Amino acid sequence: MLNFDFYNPTRILFGKGRIADLSKVVPDGARVLVLYGGGSIKSNGVFDEVMSALAGRTVREFSGIEPNPSYETLMQAVELVRKEKLDFLLAVGGGSVIDGTKFVAAAVHFEGDPWAILENRGRNVTQALPFGAILTLPATGSEMNNGSVVTRKSLQAKLPFSSKLLFPAFSILDPSKTFTLPVRQIGNGVVDAFAHIMEQYVTYPVNSPIQDRFAEGLLQTLIEEGPKALATPDDYDVRANIMWCATLALNGLIGAGVPQDWATHMVGHELTALYGLDHAQTLAIVLPSMLRVRKDSKRAKLLQYARRVWNITEGDEDARIEEAIKRTQDFFEQMGVKTRLSDYKLGAQNIETILKQLGDHQMVTLGELRDVTLDVSRKVLELSI
């Protein structure tokens, strides 16, 4: 096992009716900014519950944080916080709202243009406002991690950053608030969480049976529960299992002490920045090809994945690996997320542009072995057409 630091200070309040407990976790006397997206929380009652739980406090609102939150929009929230001297942020929504809130938290006291936070991947964050989250879409794990991804539309750049100052103080996870999710977002969430586990699990062996078995348990849970969320959308237990699974997929636990990949995510971010694809759509396109192209360096873990997650025991090594990747791809399709560039009207004509973006963003030595060069990314994209 590799050396690691594991630190996760986020308090999780999980279950039905937990929004009412907001008053216990938002600090007394806080001047609160509630941040949210395009309005789903207004139509499903979450907003009203939040406001009644915050009754009696100083509360301002900031709406309109878009999927793949933009620097341009978030800077307006930064101005509002500065102007109104607010001191606590509450994100209410999916990963985009939580990620956007992390940026605002870091940007408010940042000297100079806060875009530098992205350029430095968060290493230059020296203080951040405290914040909490109410999660309405299980997918990203942002509710219990210190990472964020922000897009600057004017540059078509979608970049990640993280800081130990950017863990939510608390996150409220009420699975019943996910009943209103559109089918597309249910599928997206399951695929995103699945890809997070794969990025931390399918690398190379370092004798880490605990992390491996946690990862395999999470993957199998998504494989079992994901289709049920589509078939029986009003089943609370299914939603609860998916929600907790997505949180555990990216809260640092399964990634501690093991190599991590993340090449699929970095290539995927360029597809979103350039063509506006949903985050999970990009992963569904890239991950199967990424595994195929890199199957030699990932061989041992791919065979373990095939055997333990999909129960594939027949055939030679290459056949078992291919079968496992095919089942992964079929699973994404079963969740309603298409897995080919051509499904999104993209193809060979777009590959040079994507590679140029990767180069511009220094994404030229990706992966657990830093061997995913632009040539490797090219092969992956070609195989994804």
Ligand code: NZQ
């Ligand atoms: O904006 P509203 O009206 O709220 O609608 C949202 C949005 O249109 C809707 N929605 C959310 N909860 C709902 C709901 N609709 C009905 N009922 C509900 N309960 O869903 C749409 C998508 O929301 P979004 O927050 O964009 O989705 P997601 O949670 O998948 O977040 C994606 C973003 O997270 C980043 C991605 O890159 C992308 O920008 N990621 C963040 C990570 C992290 N911080 O660790 C890791 C991930 O790999 C990912 O990169």
Ligand code: ZN
């Ligand atoms: Zn992701």
